[in-house]
Amino acid sequence: MAAAGRSQAMHFHARAGEKVRNAVLQRALQKAKPLFVGKRAKGIASLAEDGLDFEMLRSTGKNIRNRNLADLDVWLDIFEERATATGAEVLWARDGAEVSRLVVDIARRHGVSKVVKSKSMLSEEAQLNEALAAAGIRPVETDLGEYIVQLAGETPSHIIAPAVHKTIAEVEALFAKEHGRPPETRTSADIPAMAQEARAVLREHFLSAEMGISGANFLIAETGSAALVTNEGNGRMVTTLPKVHVVITGIEKIVPTLEDFATLMRLLPRSATGQAISNYVSLLTGTKRAGDHDGPEKTVFILVDNGRANLLGSDYQDMLRCIRCGACMNHCPVYFSLGGHAYGWVYPGPMGSVLTPLFTGIENALDLPHASTGCNQCGAVCPVAIPLPTLMHRLREEQNERGLRPLSERLALKAWAWLAGKPVLYRWFARRAARYLNWLADGSGRIRIFGLAPEWTAGRDLPVSSGRTFHELYSARKKP
Amino acid sequence: MRLALYVTCLVDLMRPSVGFAALRLLEATGGEVVVPEGQTCCGQPAWSAGNRRQALDLAKKAIAELEGYDHVVIPSGSCADQIRNVYPQLLADDPHWAPRARALAGRSHELTSFLVDVAKTELVASEFAGSVTYHDSCKGLRGLGIKRQPRELLAKVRGLSLEEMADCEECCGFGGAFSVKFGAVSTQIVDRKCDAIAAVGADAVVGGDLGCLINIEGRLRRRGDETTRVLHIAEVLAGGDDC
Numbered sequence: 001m002a003a004a005g006r007s008q009a010m011h012f013h014a015r016a017g018e019k020v021r022n023a024v025l026q027r028a029l030q031k032a033k034p035l036f037v038g039k040r041a042k043g044i045a046s047l048a049e050d051g052l053d054f055e056m057l058r059s060t061g062k063n064i065r066n067r068n069l070a071d072l073d074v075w076l077d078i079f080e081e082r083a084t085a086t087g088a089e090v091l092w093a094r095d096g097a098e099v100s101r102l103v104v105d106i107a108r109r110h111g112v113s114k115v116v117k118s119k120s121m122l123s124e125e126a127q128l129n130e131a132l133a134a135a136g137i138r139p140v141e142t143d144l145g146e147y148i149v150q151l152a153g154e155t156p157s158h159i160i161a162p163a164v165h166k167t168i169a170e171v172e173a174l175f176a177k178e179h180g181r182p183p184e185t186r187t188s189a190d191i192p193a194m195a196q197e198a199r200a201v202l203r204e205h206f207l208s209a210e211m212g213i214s215g216a217n218f219l220i221a222e223t224g225s226a227a228l229v230t231n232e233g234n235g236r237m238v239t240t241l242p243k244v245h246v247v248i249t250g251i252e253k254i255v256p257t258l259e260d261f262a263t264l265m266r267l268l269p270r271s272a273t274g275q276a277i278s279n280y281v282s283l284l285t286g287t288k289r290a291g292d293h294d295g296p297e298k299t300v301f302i303l304v305d306n307g308r309a310n311l312l313g314s315d316y317q318d319m320l321r322c323i324r325c326g327a328c329m330n331h332c333p334v335y336f337s338l339g340g341h342a343y344g345w346v347y348p349g350p351m352g353s354v355l356t357p358l359f360t361g362i363e364n365a366l367d368l369p370h371a372s373t374g375c376n377q378c379g380a381v382c383p384v385a386i387p388l389p390t391l392m393h394r395l396r397e398e399q400n401e402r403g404l405r406p407l408s409e410r411l412a413l414k415a416w417a418w419l420a421g422k423p424v425l426y427r428w429f430a431r432r433a434a435r436y437l438n439w440l441a442d443g444s445g446r447i448r449i450f451g452l453a454p455e456w457t458a459g460r461d462l463p464v465s466s467g468r469t470f471h472e473l474y475s476a477r478k479k480p
Numbered sequence: 481m482r483l484a485l486y487v488t489c490l491v492d493l494m495r496p497s498v499g500f501a502a503l504r505l506l507e508a509t510g511g512e513v514v515v516p517e518g519q520t521c522c523g524q525p526a527w528s529a530g531n532r533r534q535a536l537d538l539a540k541k542a543i544a545e546l547e548g549y550d551h552v553v554i555p556s557g558s559c560a561d562q563i564r565n566v567y568p569q570l571l572a573d574d575p576h577w578a579p580r581a582r583a584l585a586g587r588s589h590e591l592t593s594f595l596v597d598v599a600k601t602e603l604v605a606s607e608f609a610g611s612v613t614y615h616d617s618c619k620g621l622r623g624l625g626i627k628r629q630p631r632e633l634l635a636k637v638r639g640l641s642l643e644e645m646a647d648c649e650e651c652c653g654f655g656g657a658f659s660v661k662f663g664a665v666s667t668q669i670v671d672r673k674c675d676a677i678a679a680v681g682a683d684a685v686v687g688g689d690l691g692c693l694i695n696i697e698g699r700l701r702r703r704g705d706e707t708t709r710v711l712h713i714a715e716v717l718a719g720g721d722d723c
Contacts, residue, residue: 013662020664333651337668371662373655373669374528375618396530409529417526417534420489421541423518430493437493446701455663460670460698463494463710470487470496474515 006127008344009356009365016371019338028167029336036161036330039274040381046276052266061267062385064260065321068252072312075221075254076303082224086286088299095306096126102302103128103213103246104135110244110298112137112210116202118230118238119143120215121159121324122248124346125306125359128213139213140205142234147198151178157340157348160272160326165339168194202234212238212296216249216284217323218264219301221256225285226301229268229278239284245296247284251303252320258283264323267383271325307359315394319354321384328378328388334371343368350378350388357395363404369395430469438467481511484549486542486588488559489521490690498690501718502555502591509599516545524562528656532570539567540577543584551598552588555714556689557620558656560590565623590620591714592629592688603633606719608640610683612711615673615696616649617689630688630713637716645680647672654695670699677708684709686716 008015019025044054068075080090093099099122107115115132117123117139129139129150141150145162149155151174156162163171168186175197176183186194214235216226226247228235239245255261269275288295311320329335329349340348344365345356353372357365369392378388399405419426440447447462456462483506487499499515506513523538542563546552554560564585571577589598612634620626634642653659653669660666673696677685685700687693690712697710 016662017664020668026668333653333669333672334662334665337665369530370658371665373618373651373653373658373666375651375655376622377618377651380622393528393530396528397532398530400530400532405529413526413529413531413534417523417531417538420520420523420538423520426520430489434493446698453660453663455660455666456698458663459667459702460695461701463694463697463701465495465497468496470492470499471515473496474499 006345007356007360007364009360009368010344012342012344012365012367012371015342015344016338019342024167024170025165025339028165029339032161032164033330033336036326040271040327040330041274043270043274043276047266047270050266057263057266058383058385061264061323061383062321064255064263065323065384068255068260069312069317069320072251072254075256076251078256079219079221079224079254082222083286083301084224086224088224088286088301090301090303093302093304093306096128096304099123099126099248099302099304099306100128100131103248104131104137106244106246106300107132107135107137107211110210112244114138114140114205114209115211115213116205116209116238116242117141117143117146118212118214118228118235119146119162120213120248121156121346122215122250122304122306123213124155126248126304128248140202140209142202142205142238143230144195144198144232144234147202148174151175155341155346158326158329159324159347159351165341206237206241209242211244211246212240212242213246213248214238216247216253217268218261219249219254219303220258220261220283221254223258223283223285225283227261228282228284229265229280230282231273231275231279233280235282236280239282240294240296243296244298244300245284246300246302248302248304250308251305252308252322268323268325271327271381271383311358316354316358316391318386319351319358319391321386322351322355323384324351325383327381327383328386331377331381333373333375333377343371350392351386354388354391354395362395362398362402366399366404369393369399427469427471431472434465434469434472435467437462437464440464481509481551482549483509483511483513484546484552485513485515486519486522486546486552486554486559486563487515488554488556488690490694491555494694495690495712498555498712498714501712501714502553504718505591505595505714506553508603509595509601511550511599514549516549518545522559522562524559524566525656527562527566527570535566536570539570539581543567543577543580546588547580547584550587551594552584553591553594554588555591555712556691557590557617557624557626558689558691560588560593561619561623563588590624590626590688592633593624593626595717596629596632603636603717605636605638606717607638608684608716608719610639611641611643611681612684612686612716613643613645613677613680613682614648614713615645615652615685615687615692617687617692618651620688621649626688630686633713633717634686637719640716643680643682645676645682645685647676650676652692652695654689654691656691659695666695667699670695671703674699674703674705678705682708684711684716686711686713688713
C-alpha cells in the first residue's frame with residue numbers, strides 16, 4: 001500500500017516511550033484533556049434543552065450513516081450528477097498519489113503559484129503539501145493550529161486540534177522566529193493577540209492565493225454541496241476568495257439529504273468542541289453565479305477512495321461511519337498520555353488505531369490495535385456508536401490469523417492456554433508461581449524488579465500475597 | 481439456591497483473601513456456596529490477545545464447569561464481562577454451545593451486582609473506620625453497567641465514609657497485557673489515577689477488580705505512598721482479616 005510510505009506506526013512502542021518522557025508535551029496534554037472532556041460533557045448535557053437524549057440521537061446518527069454506506073454508490077452517483085449540474089466538476093481519486101497528481105494538474109492549468117488551505121486530514125493522507133511544494137506551488141495552511149504545525153515543520157497531532165501538543169511558550173518562540181520579531185513572555189491571556197498576529201500574516205495569503213483547498217465534513221447528495229464546519233472563519237476565506245476552489249474528501253463523507261446533515265450536525269460540534277453549533281457552517285454549492293459578490297469561478301470536488309471501498313462489506317465497515325469529531329481521542333487515556341504523533345501516521349487515538357492498519361496495511365501497524373486498555377471510553381462517547389474496541393479486537397484476531405504476532409507471545413499464550421485447560425497441573429503450577437513471587441518479594445509484600453515483566457516494574461511495584469494460592473488454602477480449610 | 485464462586489485466576493494467584501471474603505459474603509446470603517473444582521481462567525487473556533481458538537476452548541471449559549448452578553458469582557467486573565458479554569458472542573454460531581453460553585451468561589454476576597440486584601439480602605453489618613474512594617473499573621462500569629451497586633453496599637458499612645475522587649470512571653491503565661506490553665504508557669495513566677486518589681486523601685481506595693487494584697497499589701507504593709490502603713470491595717464488605 002502506497003500510504004505506508006511515510007507511516008511510522010511500526011515504531012509506536014519506542015515513540016510512546018519518548019513521548020511519556022517529554023515533560024513539555026505532557027504539560028500541554030494535561031492542560032488540554034479536561035477542557036475537551038468538560039466541554040463535550042456540557043454540550044451533550046445541553047441536548048436535554050432540546051428534549052433530546054444522546055443515546056437516542058446517536059442511534060439515529062448511526063442509522064443515517066449505515067444507510068449512507070449501504071447504498072454508497074447510488075448516493076455518490078446522485079452527488080456527481082447534482083454537483084455537475086451546479087457547475088462544479090467532480091473527479092475521482094483511487095489513492096493519495098492520484099489526489100496530488102490531480103491537484104497539481106488543476107493548479108498548473110490555472111497558473112496557480114500559491115494555495116491557501118483550510119484543514120483537511122485527507123490532504124495529509126495524500127501528502128499533498130509535499131507534492132505541491134515539489135511542483136513549485138506554495139501551500140499555506142490557514143487554520144491557526146495547522147498554520148502553527150506547518151511553521152514548525154510538523155504534522156497535526158489531533159484531527160480537530162492539530163497543535164494541541166504545543167505549549168503557548170513553544171508557539172510564541174515559533175511566531176517570534178518566523179514573524180521576525182523579538183520573543184515575549186506569553187500567557188493564555190495573550191492567545192487572542194497571537195491569533196491576531198497570525199491573522200495579519202494569513203490575510204496577505206488569502207488575498208494573493210489563486211487557489212483554495214478545503215476538505216468537507218459532509219457531502220450532500222441531494223444538493224451536490226459540500227458542508228464545511230469551522231470555527232475560525234478561514235474556511236470561508238479559502239472557499240470564496242481564490243478563483244479556484246478544490247474540495248478533497250473521502251467517498252464515505254456522503255449523506256443523502258440536508259435533513260440527514262442537520263441531524264448529524266446536532267452530534268458533530270457537540271462531540272468535538274461541546275458547541276451546540278460551530279461558529280461557521282458553510283454549504284458550498286457550485287461556482288460563483290452572476291450577481292454574486294464572491295465565490296470561486298471554478299469548483300472541483302476530488303472524491304477519494306484511498307482504502308475506503310475495501311472496508312465496505314468487511315468486518316470493519318462500521319469504521320466508515322466516522323464523522324471525524326475527535327471525541328474518541330479526547331477520551332482516550334492512551335492518547336492523552338502520548339499525543340498524536342506517537343501513532344505514526346495521519347490519524348491518532350482509537351480511530352487511528354483502527355484506520356492506520358486498514359489504510360496502510362495491518363502488517364505495517366502491528367502495535368496500534370494493542371495500544372488500548374480496552375476501557376471503551378471511546379466507544380461510549382462516539383456520536384455514531386462505532387464499536388472501536390471491537391474493531392481493534394478484530395484487528396488483533398487478524399494479526400493472529402495471519403501469523404503476524406511475535407513468536408515469544410504466541411508460545412507464551414499457547415503454553416498458558418494449554419495449562420489453563422489442565423486444572424490439576426494448573427493448580428500445581430499456580431502454587432509454584434505463588435511461592436516464587438513470594439520469594440522474590442523477600443518478605444516485603446512487593447516485588448520491585450521483576451525480570452518476567454520488566455515493563456511493569458519499571459514504573460510500579462508488584463504487590464504479592466503470602467505465597468499460597470486461594471485453591472490451596474481452600475482445600476486445606478475443607479479438610480478437617 | 482446453589483451458588484458457584486468463580487474466584488478468577490488473578491485472585492487465586494495474587495490475593496486469596498479476596499476469594500475468602502467473597503465466599504463469606506455469599507454464605508451470608510443463605511445460599512449453598514460451592515467453589516467448582518476445575519476452574520482456572522475464563523480465557524480473557526487469550527481473547528484480548530486475539531486468539532479466538534484458545535478463547536473458545538477455555539470458554540467451553542468454563543461453561544461446562546459452571547452451568548449446573550443457580551448463579552455464578554465472580555469478584556471481578558472484567559471476568560464477569562467475559563462470561564456475560566463475550567462468551568455468547570464467541571459461541572454465537574455454534575448450535576450446541578450458543579444456548580449454553582447464553583444461559584450461563586444470564587446466570588453469571590459480578591459480586592456487587594449479585595449482592596444488590598439478585599440476592600437483595602441485607603448485608604451482615606461490617607465495620608470500616610475511615611474514608612474510602614471508589615474506582616469504577618472499565619469492564620464493570622461500561623460493560624456491565626455497575627455503578628450504584630458498590631456504592632449502595634459501601635453505604636451500609638458502619639464507620640465508612642465514601643469520598644468520590646475526580647474522574648473515578650477513568651481507566652487506571654491496567655488493561656491486562658497492555659500493562660506489560662506498554663508499561664511506560666500504562667504507568668503514565670495510573671499515575672493520573674494516583675494523583676486523583678492523593679487529591680481526595682481517603683484512607684483507602686476500593687475497587688471491584690483485582691487487576692486495577694494491583695496496578696494502582698503498585699504505582700502508589702512506587703510513588704512512596706505507604707499508607708493509602710488498596711482494597712477489593714469484598715474485603716471491605718466482609719470485614720475481618722483473611723489469610
